[in-house]
Amino acid sequence: MRETDESIPTPNADGLTKRERLHWHLTSALASAESPETKAHLRGALVEYRKLPPTPLVECPFCGKVGLPERIQAHECQRP
16 A cells, blocks of 8 residues: 555555556545445445446557556566
8 A cells, every 4th residue: 555645545556457446446435434425426436437438458569468558568578
């Protein structure tokens, strides 16, 4: 976990995709929310999150590994 400028502990960016981090933030906020209105908004945000289209997989042009764009960009390429 690392600290943001708001001092909220968040998962390390290297371990999760942006979508996974968004889901983590929404579910964590819902778990800690006290106001019924806030909980309703967060549940609505989670519903919309689940409706997002899937992230397309990409292939590394050098080694052929397939995965999420941000993971392929950061992978240790094993060029043939």
